[in-house]
Amino acid sequence: xxxxxxxxxxxxRGQDPSGAVVSGVESLRALxxxxxxxxxxxxxxxxxxVIVLSLDGLIATWSEGAERLFGYSQTExxxxxxxxxxxxxxxxxTSLLVGRMLAGGGVERIETEGIAxxxxxxxVSLVISPINGTSGQLVGVAAIVRDRSAQSLIEExxxxxxxxxxxxxxxxxxxxxxxxxxxxxxxxxxSAERILRREKSDLIGHASLLGGSPDQSITRxxxxxxxxxxxxxxxxxxxxxxxxxxxxxxxxxERVDGSKSWLSINSRPLQHPHAEKPFAAVSSLTxxxxxxxxxxxxxxxxxxxxxxxxxxxxxxxDETHRHTQRxxxxxxxxxxxxALDDGILxxxxxxxxxxxxxxxxxxxxxxxxxxxxxxxxxxxxKTHTTIGARILGESRFPILRMxxxxxxxxxxxWDGSGYPIGLSGEAIPISGRIVAVADVFDAITHxxxxxxxxxxxxxxxxxxxxxxxxxxxxxxxxxxxxV
Numbered sequence: 001x002x003x004x005x006x007x008x009x010x011x012x013r014g015q016d017p018s019g020a021v022v023s024g025v026e027s028l029r030a031l032x033x034x035x036x037x038x039x040x041x042x043x044x045x046x047x048x049x050v051i052v053l054s055l056d057g058l059i060a061t062w063s064e065g066a067e068r069l070f071g072y073s074q075t076e077x078x079x080x081x082x083x084x085x086x087x088x089x090x091x092x093x094t095s096l097l098v099g100r101m102l103a104g105g106g107v108e109r110i111e112t113e114g115i116a117x118x119x120x121x122x123x124v125s126l127v128i129s130p131i132n133g134t135s136g137q138l139v140g141v142a143a144i145v146r147d148r149s150a151q152s153l154i155e156e157x158x159x160x161x162x163x164x165x166x167x168x169x170x171x172x173x174x175x176x177x178x179x180x181x182x183x184x185x186x187x188x189x190x191s192a193e194r195i196l197r198r199e200k201s202d203l204i205g206h207a208s209l210l211g212g213s214p215d216q217s218i219t220r221x222x223x224x225x226x227x228x229x230x231x232x233x234x235x236x237x238x239x240x241x242x243x244x245x246x247x248x249x250x251x252x253x254e255r256v257d258g259s260k261s262w263l264s265i266n267s268r269p270l271q272h273p274h275a276e277k278p279f280a281a282v283s284s285l286t287x288x289x290x291x292x293x294x295x296x297x298x299x300x301x302x303x304x305x306x307x308x309x310x311x312x313x314x315x316x317x318d319e320t321h322r323h324t325q326r327x328x329x330x331x332x333x334x335x336x337x338x339a340l341d342d343g344i345l346x347x348x349x350x351x352x353x354x355x356x357x358x359x360x361x362x363x364x365x366x367x368x369x370x371x372x373x374x375x376x377x378x379x380x381x382k383t384h385t386t387i388g389a390r391i392l393g394e395s396r397f398p399i400l401r402m403x404x405x406x407x408x409x410x411x412x413x414w415d416g417s418g419y420p421i422g423l424s425g426e427a428i429p430i431s432g433r434i435v436a437v438a439d440v441f442d443a444i445t446h447x448x449x450x451x452x453x454x455x456x457x458x459x460x461x462x463x464x465x466x467x468x469x470x471x472x473x474x475x476x477x478x479x480x481x482x483v
Contacts, residue, residue, distance in 0.1 A: 049145035052131070053082055057098050060140065069124075069147055071117030082143070087115045101130050101141040114145065123148045175285035179236045181278065183207040195263065195287045207231075222252040222260075225398050226343035235267035236281040243269050243278055250288070262292040299397035303350070309391070310357040323442055324353035330438035330482070331431075337478035340430070347402050348431055354403035355410050355435050358388025382419045385411055402431050410435040415469045433472040437463060437479050440471075456483065 049069040052061030059082055062074040070077075070085060077084070082098060083091040090113055097108065107129040114122040124145050131140040175192030179185050185203050193200055221229035231237065235246035246267040253261040264286040269278035310324055332349040340348075359367060362384050366377045373381060388407030395401050409423065409432030416424030444459035460483060467476040 049143075049147075051082065051143045051145065053098060053141040053143065055102060055138065055140060057081060057095075057102065057141075066145070069116070069122070069145060070114065076117075085114050087113055087121060097128060098141060101128055102138070104138070105130070111148070172284075175287075177203075177236070177283045177285065179207070179240070179281050179283070181240060181280060183237055183240060186280070192285055195261075195285050207237075220254050222254055223343075224250050224252070224396070226346065227341060235265045236283045239267040239269040239281040239283075240278050243271060245269065260289070260292075261287065262289045264288045296397075299395070299400065303397070303399055307353060309360055310354050312360060323446065324356070326442045326446075327355065327435060327438045328352040330441065331434050333482050334434045334438060334475060334478045337481050338430075338434075338474065343398075344431070347398050348406075348434065350399045351402035351406055351431065352435050352438070354388070354392060354400075355406045355439060356384065356388070357391055357403075358384035358386065358407055360391075361387040382411070385409075385420045405429050406431050406435045408432070410439055412436070413470045414472050418470075428472070433475050437471050437475050441479070441483075 047065055047068075049066035050061070050063040051059060051066055054060045059077050059080050062072070062077050066077075067073060083094050086094040093112065097110070100108070107127065109125070109127050111123070111125055114124045116122055125148050126146075127144045129142050130138055131142050133139045170189050170191075172189065172191055175195040176189045177185060177192050178187050184205055184207055188196075188200055188203050193203070196203070223229055229251055232241075234251075235249045238244070238246050246265070249265045249267070251263045251265055253263070255261075265283055267281055267283040270280040270282060271278040328349055331352040332345060335345050335348050362381060366373065366381055369377070385408050389404050392400055392404035392407060395404070406429075408420070409428050412418035412421065412423045412428045412432060414425060414428070414433075416422055441456075441459050441463060444454050444462060445456055447453040460480070463471060463476060463479060467473045
């Protein structure tokens with residue numbers, strides 16, 4: 001190995017070998033020798049290849065790390081030109097680099113290729129720097145070479161994996177949206193652009209699935225029941241906040257032309273092991289508009305059939321054949337007076353006519369009996385509520401869902417003495433409490449086979465008297481404001 005570049009060469013000319021100056025030089029020499037030995041130990045213990053070149057560009061120092069990397073022993077390379085370590089097409093690059101160092105250049109860092117003893121090509125990172133002596137003169141060039149072959153292979157595999165992932169994601173018919181921990185959109189695939197009708201450039205960097213700039217064609221995002229979709233309710237935001245996946249969340253996009261797009265959204269948080277919070281969330285968007293349209297058409301057809309069934313039941317005991325519609329109109333007015341949201345207003349108007357659909361299952365001898373019913377007959381009459389609930393069944397369609405709720409609960413009483421369940425107070429759904437008042441008002445003011453019609457004033461007095469026992473006082477107040 002060459003001497004450490006900062007080691008001196010002896011006592012300076014004209015200095016007294018026996019004086020204090022000599023003592024100082026010896027101390028300096030001892031310090032520099034100690035430093036050189038420490039550096040030599042570091043060089044030999046390094047996993048990187050450490051190579052020192054002389055001023056004529058020949059290899060002067062060859063570390064154990066260099067021997068492990070290139071496969072040459074020290075005796076095979078010392079005194080050889082460093083270009084022997086470069087592939088033929090890289091030798092000129094190596095010569096120019098060493099030349100810049102010998103001409104007084106500074107430290108340089110490059111990614112390049114080396115060639116091992118057996119001819120294998122190595123991908124390496126190279127740091128090359130000048131070595132200056134104690135008086136500042138250039139005495140050599142140091143090169144530190146690190147093997148990046150394994151790292152490069154990993155990077156290539158990651159790149160290939162990333163390209164494969166992107167190809168798969170782009171090929172999906174479903175939209176894919178990646179959002180960071182703050183909810184900002186990081187990237188989307190082409191299907192997401194198509195489904196959301198937004199360019200990628202309009203989406204990235206914004207938290208809204210509708211992009212950063214307002215779109216006058218879109219009025220709002222909605223739930224299935226028509227209520228607004230709040231920012232805090234969006235699936236990705238919920239996943240980021242709770243760390244839990246969100247599955248099958250349905251979101252509607254309303255437009256000013258009256259059309260709606262419907263999305264089914266799955267969102268999953270991305271979280272590092274042992275981390276407290278997710279660092280991102282990925283969501284898949286499925287356009288279910290055509291499915292929803294088909295479903296709504298099917299449900300509308302079913303609703304029409306049920307309306308006809310309710311009308312058939314009504315024809316049996318209502319001479320005017322308009323009871324269901326009158327109840328529906330009054331129920332909507334009461335809901336509006338109570339300041340219920342638009343979703344309930346639109347639904348109750350269509351659901352209320354189904355309140356007595358269960359009467360189709362009550363025998364004529366009971367339904368049309370002109371006199372008072374016996375206890376047994378009245379018990380059977382009560383079953384029209386549960387029959388109606390069974391006919392309407394369980395449904396995702398909001399109108400049918402509320403229709404079932406009304407059919408089952410419009411004879412419950414505020415004080416808990418109603419039927420069929422015995423619910424009381426606010427445990428009774430608001431739709432049932434509203435239709436209870438509307439139904440009784442219409443029943444009192446219109447004739448039936450078993451009773452004559454009474455005046456509206458009589459009906460108002462009866463309903464007012466039953467406030468707090470049979471009826472919800474708040475609904476009664478709304479009723480009095482309406483009539």
